[in-house]
Amino acid sequence: MEFFDADVAIVGAGGAGLRAAIAIAQYDPALTVALVSKVYPMRSHTVAAEGGAAGVVQAHDSLDAHFHDTVAGGDWLCDQDVVEYFVSRCTPELLQMEHWGCPWSRRPDGRVDVRAFGGMKIERTWFAADRTGMHMLHTLFQTSLQFRSIRRFDEHFCADLLVDGGNVRGVLTIAIASGEFVAIRAPSVIVATGGAGRVFRENTNGGIVTGDGMALAYLRGVPLRDMEFVQYHPTCMPGTGILFTEACRGEGGWLLNRDGYRYLQDYGLGPPSDTPRNKFMELGPRDWLSQAFWREERAGRTIDGPHGAVVHLDLRHLGTAKLRERLPQICDLAKEFLGIDPANSPIPVRPAVHYTMGGILVDGRCATSVAGLYAAGECSSVGIHGANRLGSNSLSELCVFGRLAGEEAARHAREAGASDAPNFGEQAREAADRCLEPLARRSDGERMAGVRREMADTMERGCGIFRQEEALAATCAKLDDLTDRSRAIRLDDRSRTFNTEWLLSLELGYQLEVAKAMAHSARARLESRGAHQRLDGYTSRDDARFLRHTVATWAGPSAPPRISHADVRITRSPPAVRAYGAAGETAATGRST
Amino acid sequence: MSDATTITVRVRRYHPEHDAAPVVRDYRVPFAPDWSVLQALQYIKDEIDGTLTFRWSCRMAICGSCGMMIDGRPALACRTFLRDCNPAGVEVSSLAHFPVERDLVAVLDGFVEKLSRVKAYLIPKREAIPGAGENLQTPAELDRYRPLSACINCQLCYAACPQFGLEPKFLGPGAIALAHRYNEDSRDAGKNARLDVLRGDHGVFDCTAVGYCSVVCPMQVDPAHAVNSNKARAAASWLSGAFAKRGARS
Numbered sequence: 100m101e102f103f104d105a106d107v108a109i110v111g112a113g114g115a116g117l118r119a120a121i122a123i124a125q126y127d128p129a130l131t132v133a134l135v136s137k138v139y140p141m142r143s144h145t146v147a148a149e150g151g152a153a154g155v156v157q158a159h160d161s162l163d164a165h166f167h168d169t170v171a172g173g174d175w176l177c178d179q180d181v182v183e184y185f186v187s188r189c190t191p192e193l194l195q196m197e198h199w200g201c202p203w204s205r206r207p208d209g210r211v212d213v214r215a216f217g218g219m220k221i222e223r224t225w226f227a228a229d230r231t232g233m234h235m236l237h238t239l240f241q242t243s244l245q246f247r248s249i250r251r252f253d254e255h256f257c258a259d260l261l262v263d264g265g266n267v268r269g270v271l272t273i274a275i276a277s278g279e280f281v282a283i284r285a286p287s288v289i290v291a292t293g294g295a296g297r298v299f300r301e302n303t304n305g306g307i308v309t310g311d312g313m314a315l316a317y318l319r320g321v322p323l324r325d326m327e328f329v330q331y332h333p334t335c336m337p338g339t340g341i342l343f344t345e346a347c348r349g350e351g352g353w354l355l356n357r358d359g360y361r362y363l364q365d366y367g368l369g370p371p372s373d374t375p376r377n378k379f380m381e382l383g384p385r386d387w388l389s390q391a392f393w394r395e396e397r398a399g400r401t402i403d404g405p406h407g408a409v410v411h412l413d414l415r416h417l418g419t420a421k422l423r424e425r426l427p428q429i430c431d432l433a434k435e436f437l438g439i440d441p442a443n444s445p446i447p448v449r450p451a452v453h454y455t456m457g458g459i460l461v462d463g464r465c466a467t468s469v470a471g472l473y474a475a476g477e478c479s480s481v482g483i484h485g486a487n488r489l490g491s492n493s494l495s496e497l498c499v500f501g502r503l504a505g506e507e508a509a510r511h512a513r514e515a516g517a518s519d520a521p522n523f524g525e526q527a528r529e530a531a532d533r534c535l536e537p538l539a540r541r542s543d544g545e546r547m548a549g550v551r552r553e554m555a556d557t558m559e560r561g562c563g564i565f566r567q568e569e570a571l572a573a574t575c576a577k578l579d580d581l582t583d584r585s586r587a588i589r590l591d592d593r594s595r596t597f598n599t600e601w602l603l604s605l606e607l608g609y610q611l612e613v614a615k616a617m618a619h620s621a622r623a624r625l626e627s628r629g630a631h632q633r634l635d636g637y638t639s640r641d642d643a644r645f646l647r648h649t650v651a652t653w654a655g656p657s658a659p660p661r662i663s664h665a666d667v668r669i670t671r672s673p674p675a676v677r678a679y680g681a682a683g684e685t686a687a688t689g690r691s692t
Numbered sequence: 693m694s695d696a697t698t699i700t701v702r703v704r705r706y707h708p709e710h711d712a713a714p715v716v717r718d719y720r721v722p723f724a725p726d727w728s729v730l731q732a733l734q735y736i737k738d739e740i741d742g743t744l745t746f747r748w749s750c751r752m753a754i755c756g757s758c759g760m761m762i763d764g765r766p767a768l769a770c771r772t773f774l775r776d777c778n779p780a781g782v783e784v785s786s787l788a789h790f791p792v793e794r795d796l797v798a799v800l801d802g803f804v805e806k807l808s809r810v811k812a813y814l815i816p817k818r819e820a821i822p823g824a825g826e827n828l829q830t831p832a833e834l835d836r837y838r839p840l841s842a843c844i845n846c847q848l849c850y851a852a853c854p855q856f857g858l859e860p861k862f863l864g865p866g867a868i869a870l871a872h873r874y875n876e877d878s879r880d881a882g883k884n885a886r887l888d889v890l891r892g893d894h895g896v897f898d899c900t901a902v903g904y905c906s907v908v909c910p911m912q913v914d915p916a917h918a919v920n921s922n923k924a925r926a927a928a929s930w931l932s933g934a935f936a937k938r939g940a941r942s
Contacts, residue, residue, distance in 0.1 A: 138747075139804070141845050142755045197826045200814030200877060202834060202841045209828030233754055234841065241813040241870070244804075253804070276793055305749035338726070341752045405726075432752060435771050436726070548738030591742030594709050597794040600742040 100280045100527060105133035105250070106512040107505075108270050108285040110257045110312055112136035113143030114232070114494065115476030116291035117239035118501030119508070124246035126509040133283045135252040135272050137307060137602070140240045144293050144305045145497065148232025149344035149428060151224035152196075152494035154189035156213055160221040162186045167672060169492060172218040172384050173456075173485020174629035175646060175674040176325065176667055181463040181482040183670065185492075185499055192498035193225050201238040202227050204425075214425075215349040216491045218384035218679070220377055224491040229344050229428045235494060255281060256602050257311055259530040260288060260472070261523065262319045267471040268520040271530045275602065278595025280534075282527035286515035287471045287508035290316055290459060291501065294477040296329075298614045299452035299562075300555035303335055303342040312478040314609035316459045317616065321467045322652045324480040324665075325457035326613070327621035328630045330488055331564050332453035333388035336436060338406035340451035343429055345490040347414055348381035350425050354388070355411040355445065356400040362410070366391040368680040383679045386487040386630045389450040393564045404447050411445035418442065450564060454493065456484040456630065457620070460650065465504035471511055475504035480648075482668070486629020537590055537604045544587040547600070551607055554581050558614055562621055567635035571622040575659065578615050585611060616651040616660050623662040624649060642674050699723040699774055701732050703744065704785035706792050714792070718781070719744075723774055729782060730758055730769035733796075746796035753910055756846035760796050761785045766851035766908045789850055789857040803847055806863050810871035810889050815882030833878040840873035840918060842911040849905035849915050861894040865905035865915030868896060872918035875925075883925075891926035899923070 107123050109116045112134050120134050136143065155165050165186040170177045193211075197203055203211045204226050216224040227234035243249055255272040258280070262268065269284040295310025296302040317323050333354070334343045348354070351374065356362040361371045361380065368383040368391075375382055392410060395401050401408035414422060414429075419442040422430050426441075433439040433446050459474040461467050461481050467474060475481070476497050483496060520526075561574025585607055592600040626641035627633050647664035654661045678686045698720050706714040719740055721732045730748055737744045748758040751770045758769040763783050774782065790798035849865035850856045856864045863871075871890060874880045890896050899919045906916040 138749060138755075138757065139800070139845070142747075142749050142757045144749065144755075146755045146844075147750045147752060194826055198814075198816065198879075200874065200879065202838055203826075205829055205831050205834050207831060209830045209833075211826050228838075230754065230842070233844065237841070237843075237845075241807065244808045245811075245813055251804075253801075276799075305751065305755060307749045339751060428754070435753070435773075546738070547742070592745075594707065594743075596707065596709055597745050597797050599745055600737070 100282055100531060102524070103133060103281060103283045104131070104517070105283055105285040106130040107287040107289065107508045108133040108135060108283045109289045109291060110135050110270055111143070111291035111293060111478070112140035112251070113291065113293055113476065114145035114236055114239060114497030115501035115504070116289070117236070117243050118498050119289050119291060119475060119505030120249045121239065121243055121246065122502040122505030123509040124248045126506055127513065128248050130248060130509055130512055132249045133252060133285060134249055135255045135257055135270060135283065137254065137256045137275065139253050140251070141237055142307070143236060144308050145232045145236040147303070147305060147342065148494055149229045149342060150216060150346035150349065151214060151226035151231045151491045152193055152235065153216070153219065153223050153491040154193040154225055154495055155186065155223050156190060156211065157221060157223065160223055164220050165189070165223060168219050169483065169489055170485070170672045171677055172489040173487055174640065174677055175672070176485035176628060176648070178463065178482030178668040179670040179672060180668050184463060185483045185496065188499040189495040192495065192502065196235060196238060196498065199238050199242045202234050204228060214346060215375055215377055215382055216489070217345050217348065217382050217388070218378060218489040219491070222377070224349065226346065229346050229426045232494060252281065256605070257292070257315065258534045258605065260315045260319050261526050261530065262469055262472070263520055263522060263526065265470055267469050268523050268526070271527050273534070273602070276597055278598055280527070280531045282523070284520065284523055285512070286517070287473065287512040289504050289508050290472070290474040290478055291476050291504070292478045294455040295610065295613045296452045296455065298554060298558050298610045298617070299329070300559045301335070301340045302452040303332055303340050309606040309610050310613035311606065311609045312474065313458055314612040316467060316472065316474065317612055317653050319469065320653065321469055321472065322460045322650045323457060323616045324460040324648050324650050325620070326455070326616040326651055327624055327649060328456035328486050329452055329562060329617060330385055330454040330456060330630050331389035331450040332385055333392055333450050334412050334448040335451035336432070337404050337409050337447055337449050339436065341432060341436065342453070343412060343432070343446060343448055344426070345385070347412055347426060347429055349375070350421065351375045351417055352381060353413045354381055355413050356395050357402045358400065362395050362400065363388065363391055366394070367678065367682055370681060378683055379680050384487055384489060387679065389564050390632060392450050402447065407449060409447035409449050412448045413445040414441040415443065415445065454488055456486065456488050464507050465500055466507060471515065473504040473508050475500040486631060534605060538593050538601055540590070542587050542589045544589045545584065547588045547590070547604055547607060550581050550585050550588060554578065554611060554614055558617070562617055565632050565634050566621055567633060568622065571618060574618045575615070575622065578611060578618060582611050612653070619660045619662055620649040620651050646674060697723055699732070699777070699779065700781035701736065702781050702783045703795070705795050707794055725773070725775040727774045728770050729762055729772045729774065729777065729784065732774060733769060745794045754844060756844035759787050759846040759848045759851070761788055761851065766848035768846060768848070768910050771910065787847065787851040789853070800847060802860065803845065803866065806867035807870060810863060810867050811882055811886050812867065812870040812874060814874055814877065814880050815885055817879060817881040827879045829878050837873045837876035840869050840876065840913055843870055843873070843913045844911055846910065848908045848910065852904040852908040854902055855898050855900050859894060859898060862898040863889070863895055865919060868922060869913050869915035869918040872922055887926065887929055890922050891929065896922045896926055
């Protein structure tokens with residue numbers, strides 16, 4: 100085993116991890132940053148974000164409006180003090196990205212352009228065509244190359260977080276190429292490993308999005324919060340789940356059912372208009388749009404396709420020139436994967452799992468309950484998304500909280516000084532032995548892929564767009580069964596060199612922990628709010644009992660998570676009826692008078 | 693061999709722990725017209741042989757992980773479809789010109805080091821003034837470098853470049869394209885800082901102008917054009933440097 104000493108170790112080098120690394124390098128160049136990623140940083144899933152990043156820039160917009168859109172979009176389950184900080188920091192961070200060279204799309208006068216996005220009252224979504232995440236990620240990665248204090252551990256898999264006496268001590272990694280362990284000792288560790296959408300069958304996420312950091316923090320005693328809130332993105336490619344950005348609708352796209360009818364007008368989002376109106380129709384929030392699809396499907400008004408029911412995303416009226424300028428990737432994906440030119444034909448779409456609103460419980464400064472351990476980005480639950488994230492808030496989140504986590508971790512590292520963990524080597528070796536167990540296992544058990552598939556199927560059945568107790572209970576039981584079976588799966592590959600099958604088996608272990616936290620959290624929320632909708636008697640929001648965060652705490656390898664609830668911090672937006680379309684406009688007028 | 697419902701995937705495999713040389717193995721997988729080569733490889737790994745090793749993540753041609761040789765050409769496995777492959781069987785191997793780590797995984801460490809060396813990051817014209825807002829950049833100025841910024845670092849262009857095959861120290865099309873991306877950015881002042889590396893040993897003049905890099909690029913970055921532009925710029929800088937010296941002597 101190799102050992103490396105750092106001041107801050109960062110696990111994950113997507114948007115949040117890279118932003119944190121740069122923040123530390125700028126905060127104090129004398130601090131050594133170990134930036135650990137299981138892929139080359141530019142492969143991280145931030146790369147797949149398409150539509151844009153929110154930050155108030157227009158004269159008629161305000162931080163207040165961004166705050167209210169976010170809190171209402173989250174169905175009041177947001178921590179409002181954190182949202183307040185967040186919206187105030189978005190624009191400075193996106194400007195910082197501009198100063199680092201991000202190729203933001205521009206207006207004719209040279210100013211940064213913004214587009215409309217779902218649930219946002221005023222256009223405030225900065226974009227780089229429809230490859231915004233790719234450009235932000237590459238800008239951050241290329242910027243990071245200048246800083247000598249950032250030592251990258253590319254293609255190093257995070258095998259464990261090393262925690263001792265309530266303090267983080269470092270991370271154990273596997274150098275994928277050799278299969279050898281590298282233990283990184285550090286007084287501060289930032290988890291920035293992204294989401295866990297791959298625990299579901301049909302999803303927009305890359306193969307690497309397996310909830311590693313969530314599971315590792317959870318297993319080391321940090322609770323996972325609000326895990327029942329899983330976002331279905333309404334417009335995804337049937338079968339693969341590949342994303343067609345919300346910017347399609349921001350630019351004016353329509354959703355049509357089998358009768359060519361803009362069905363969203365029947366779901367509290369109308370009336371329809373030819374030109375897009377913010378917070379109306381197709382510019383409603385993602386949870387509502389996915390739920391509307393589900394109801395249309397039940398009513399028999401969707402279209403049958405080879406990979407299940409679909410509706411049509413109609414961009415034809417936007418014209419070729421606008422499509423090529425604003426949505427080039429969408430055009431390429433439609434053409435290559437579906438043989439469709441969106442200028443001539445509507446795109447068949449259906450909802451797929453996209454984002455985990457919940458995650459590692461952190462305070463408003465990104466700190467977990469373990470001293471020195473921080474989390475930022477999708478893996479964390481800092482409190483800004485509530486029960487439903489608004490599109491374009493997550494790319495901004497990476498910058499705002501990536502930076503904050505970096506600065507907080509740097510400060511802690513400086514105060515704590517070099518890590519004096521006498522048991523570190525022993526602890527790392529014990530963790531390494533646990534990781535090696537699947538390779539040593541002599542088993543004629545089943546193949547891994549079957550267990551993984553059954554996990555994804557049962558999550559879709561129990562924790563899909565609508566939920567009910569019976570299915571949730573079945574999913575919880577099934578996940579227990581799969582956990583047992585996962586401990587006896589047979590690996591074909593017992594070598595150490597670039598053994599991806601071994602790493603997949605470790606990821607599967609992480610995924611099952613996250614899946615159980617999701618299912619049990621969902622089961623305990625006896626109401627409907629945001630992305631958590633129930634059919635079994637708890638069909639409406641119940642603020643009296645459930646204007647509360649769900650907190651899932653790991654309770655042992657064979658026990659279900661311990662579920663408790665915690666207060667939501669409400670500062671200036673008391674819970675109100677969540678409304679969009681004409682009803683939303685009436686409600687807003689009522690509030691301001 | 694293949695029939696209407698299956699297709700043969702012929703994989704060049706190599707495991708450094710026990711293979712002296714690569715070995716070819718055939719796998720029969722279900723044929724579906726909308727399946728990508730990546731999906732075929734995933735099927736093999738999941739259902740037939742868990743030891744098959746390859747990189748992938750996004751499945752949508754944006755993360756750049758799954759570059760490999762498919763029927764002899766550098767391509768992304770996720771956006772190469774079985775329907776477009778040779779029905780007699782599709783051949784896959786790791787990216788040409790790179791050492792093989794294992795199976796379809798090439799050793800790609802050199803690229804990031806080259807990106808650092810060519811300073812592929814913005815060197816600002818002026819220090820940002822707090823509160824001054826964004827740099828203005830017109831759509832026309834953006835268009836000068838935007839196509840270059842689409843590079844996803846998949847390195848198919850290196851597998852297409854015969855010169856890189858002969859000389860791995862060559863900066864190569866991708867890194868030069870990204871250096872050029874910043875040179876062409878109206879906010880950047882780093883042209884001179886990048887010049888020595890671009891015109892130095894194994895810089896732009898190693899290129900023999902084959903142009904295959906631009907053919908295989910999945911993002912239409914046109915690295916060949918970027919390399920040529922910098923040859924012209926480097927030559928011009930030498931000339932003006934030579935004149936300046938002569939002027940100084942007289």
